[in-house]
Amino acid sequence: GDSVTQMEGPVTLSEEAFLTINCTYTATGYPSLFWYVQYPGEGLQLLLKATKADDKGSNKGFEATYRKETTSFHLEKGSVQVSDSAVYFCALRSLRDYKLSFGAGTTVTVRA
Amino acid sequence: DAGVIQSPRHEVTEMGQEVTLRCKPISGHDYLFWYRQTMMRGLELLIYFNNNVPIDDSGMPEDRFSAKMPNASFSTLKIQPSEPRDSAVYFCASTSDVTARGDNEQFFGPGTRLTVL
Numbered sequence: 001g002d003s004v005t006q007m008e009g010p011v012t013l014s015e016e017a018f019l020t021i022n023c024t025y026t027a028t029g030y031p032s033l034f035w036y037v038q039y040p041g042e043g044l045q046l047l048l049k050a051t052k053a054d055d056k057g058s059n060k061g062f063e064a065t066y067r068k069e070t071t072s073f074h075l076e077k078g079s080v081q082v083s084d085s086a087v088y089f090c091a092l093r094s095l096r097d098y099k100l101s102f103g104a105g106t107t108v109t110v111r112a
Numbered sequence: 113d114a115g116v117i118q119s120p121r122h123e124v125t126e127m128g129q130e131v132t133l134r135c136k137p138i139s140g141h142d143y144l145f146w147y148r149q150t151m152m153r154g155l156e157l158l159i160y161f162n163n164n165v166p167i168d169d170s171g172m173p174e175d176r177f178s179a180k181m182p183n184a185s186f187s188t189l190k191i192q193p194s195e196p197r198d199s200a201v202y203f204c205a206s207t208s209d210v211t212a213r214g215d216n217e218q219f220f221g222p223g224t225r226l227t228v229l
Contacts (some may be wrong), residue, residue, distance in 0.1 A: 036220075043116070043203055043220030044155075089155065098143055098207070099168065100218060102155040 002027040006090045006103030013080055013110050021075040021106045023064075023090035031092040033057075033066055033073040034100070038087040047075075047088070080110045116221035118204050124227045130192040133224045136185055137206030145218060146179055146189050147203040155203075161187065162209075194228045201225050 007022040025031065032051045036044040048057030053068035062077045073090060090103040117136040125131055137144045145160040159169040164181045172179070176195070181187040191198055205218040 034217075041222075043205075043222045045220070046217045049217070097168065098145075098160060098162070098209075099157055100145075104154045 002031065002092055002094050002101045004090050004092055004101050004103040006088075007106055008104065010107040010109060013108070015082060015110055015112055016079045017110075019075075019077045019080045019084070019108065021088055021090075021108070023073045023075065023103060025071050025073065025090075025092050027071075027092055027094055027101075029095060030068070031094045033064070034091040034093070035062070035064055035073070035075050036089040036091060036102075038089065038105070040086070044089060080108075082110045082112050084108065085110045116204055116206055116219050118202075118221035118224050120224060121222060122225050122227075124229065125194055126229050127195055128193045129228075130190065131194045131198075131226060131228075133189040133202050133204075133226070135187045135189070135204030135221060137187070137204070138219055139185065141206035141208045141219075142184070143207045143209065143218075144181060144187050145205040145207075146187070147205065147220075148200045149203060149223070150200045158189070191226075194226075196228045199226055199228050 003026045005024050034049045035047040037047045038044045048059040050057040050066035053066055056065045064073050064075045087105045087107050089105045091100045093100050119134045142163050146158040149155045158171045159179045161181045179189045201223045203220050203223045205220045207216045207218045
C-alpha cells in the first residue's frame with residue numbers, strides 16, 4: 001500500500017541555518033504530496049503541496065520539489081527562525097481515495 | 113470562518129468509562145476525517161465520511177470505537193469502554209471535493225487530548 005518515510009528527528013538547529021528534511025514515498029501511480037506543520041498544542045496546517053512530477057511547492061520560505069524518479073519530496077528552508085520550531089509531516093494522497101498517508105513526523109527545534 | 117471545532121480540548125477519564133469526542137467541520141465541507149496521534153504509532157486515520165456517510169472505517173482499532181455523523185455540521189467519535197491504551201490526541205479534519213485531482217487541502221481541528229487512567 002501507499003506509505004511515506006521521512007527523516008527521523010529530532011533536529012536541532014541554530015537560527016539562520018539551512019534545514020532539510022528528507023521524505024520518500026511508495027505509491028501506485030502519481031499521488032499528490034504534502035508537507036504539514038504542527039506547532040505546539042495545535043492541529044496540523046498545510047505548509048505546501050505538489051500534485052505532479054517536477055512541481056515545486058513553496059510557502060513561508062520553505063520549498064519542496066516532487067521528484068518522480070527518486071520518489072522523493074524533500075523539504076528545505078535556507079534560513080530558519082525560532083518560529084519554525086515545530087513538527088513537520090510529509091504526506092501523500094493517492095487518486096484512488098481521499099485518505100492521507102503520513103510520515104512519522106520530524107521534530108525541529110531552532111535555537112536563537 | 114472559525115475552522116474545524118473540536119470539543120473537549122482535554123478529557124481525563126477512568127478506564128471503563130464512555131468517552132465522546134465532538135467535531136464541527138468547516139461549513140460547506142463534505143468530507144470529514146478522524147485521526148489519532150500517539151508517540152508510538154504516529155498519525156493514523158481512523159475513519160472518514162463523505163456527505164455524512166462512512167466511507168472507510170478500516171482504521172478503527174476495535175469495536176469499542178464508533179463514529180457517527182448525523183448531519184453535515186456534526187460528528188462524534190465514541191469509545192466505550194475506554195482503556196488506558198486509548199490515551200492519545202484525536203484530530204478531526206474536513207475538506208471539500210473541489211477538484212478531481214485530489215489536491216484538496218484537509219483542514220485540521222486543534223485536537224482533543226484524551227487521557228484514560
